[in-house]
Amino acid sequence: MAVAPFTLRTERLELDAMTLADAPIVLAEWGVPEVARMTASFRTDWTMDAVRDWIAARLQPGANGIGRAIRRASDGRLIGSVGMGGNPPNLGYALGKEFWGQGYALEAARAFLTAAFAHNSTLDIVEAGVFDDNPASSRILTRLGFVRVGEGDCTSLARVEPAANSLYRLTRKAFGASQ
Numbered sequence: 815m816a817v818a819p820f821t822l823r824t825e826r827l828e829l830d831a832m833t834l835a836d837a838p839i840v841l842a843e844w845g846v847p848e849v850a851r852m853t854a855s856f857r858t859d860w861t862m863d864a865v866r867d868w869i870a871a872r873l874q875p876g877a878n879g880i881g882r883a884i885r886r887a888s889d890g891r892l893i894g895s896v897g898m899g900g901n902p903p904n905l906g907y908a909l910g911k912e913f914w915g916q917g918y919a920l921e922a923a924r925a926f927l928t929a930a931f932a933h934n935s936t937l938d939i940v941e942a943g944v945f946d947d948n949p950a951s952s953r954i955l956t957r958l959g960f961v962r963v964g965e966g967d968c969t970s971l972a973r974v975e976p977a978a979n980s981l982y983r984l985t986r987k988a989f990g991a992s993q
Contacts, residue, residue, distance in 0.1 A: 822882065822925045829882035829922060832869050832895065836883060839892045841865045843910035850972030852948045853908050857971045872897065884909065884922045896922045898930060898940065905942040905984075907954075920954050924993070927958065931986055938986050943968055946978040959992030960984040 822829040841860055843849065850856035857864065872881045872895075879899015884907075885892055894909035896919075905927070907919050931937055942960060944951045945968065952962075960982035968979035 820929075822929055823887065824921050824925045826887055827918065827922055827925070828885045828887050828890070829896065829925060830885065832872055832881065832883040832892075834866055834869055836892050837862060837865045837869060839910070840869065843912075844908060846911060847972060848911050849908060851970055852945055852951065853906065853972070854943075854968065854970050856908065879903065881906075882922075882926060884918065893918060894922065896926045898926070903930075903937065903940050905940050914950070919951070920957055923954060923958060927984070927989055928993070931989060940984045940989075942982045942984070943979050944982065945970070946980055952980065952982075955982045955984075957992070958984060959988040961988070 820830075841862055844856050845858055845860040845865075847858050850858045855868070860868075879897055881895055881897025881899075883892055884894040884896055893913045894907065896905075896907040898905050905923065907923050907926075909919055927940065930940070940960075942955055944955065946965075956962075961984070962980050963983045964981040966979055966981065967976035969976050
């Protein structure tokens with residue numbers, strides 16, 4: 815099923831399609847250990863070809879989900895990504911390190927989830943996994959209405975071994991109540 819191109823706008827951000835022109839920023843800013851190890855799919859040993867392949871996979875919405883680039887509205891600079899895929903749908907987001915702690919992840923995730931719930935009437939539950947050594951991400955999820963429902967270990971392409979992870983779940987009702 816094809817998804818029509820779309821852009822979401824917030825006060826400070828634009829969420830739109832990532833492009834292959836974004837590859838140098840992804841390679842330089844998202845492949846650093848501090849960022850990559852907080853995700854499942856970013857690598858610290860990325861090559862430009864691997865980054866282009868990663869982006870190309872996100873240009874094909876459908877069975878693997880859908881993602882959006884997070885850009886500052888003021889200058890169009892790519893600062894992160896947000897997306898959702900899987901069954902049940904799993905929310906993921908990441909920002910370059912220089913953009914941490916400024917409310918961008920919360921703003922982008924809120925806009926993305928608002929659009930997802932508005933455009934998919936059968937979407938009732940969204941999950942998200944967070945490495946336990948990433949308390950900032952756990953705070954973002956709880957501010958969005960997510961509730962911690964489990965724990966386990968998760969792998970990351972940027973970590974040597976699996977690491978402790980918490981599973982969070984958000985219902986449509988809880989999201990509406992938290993906004």
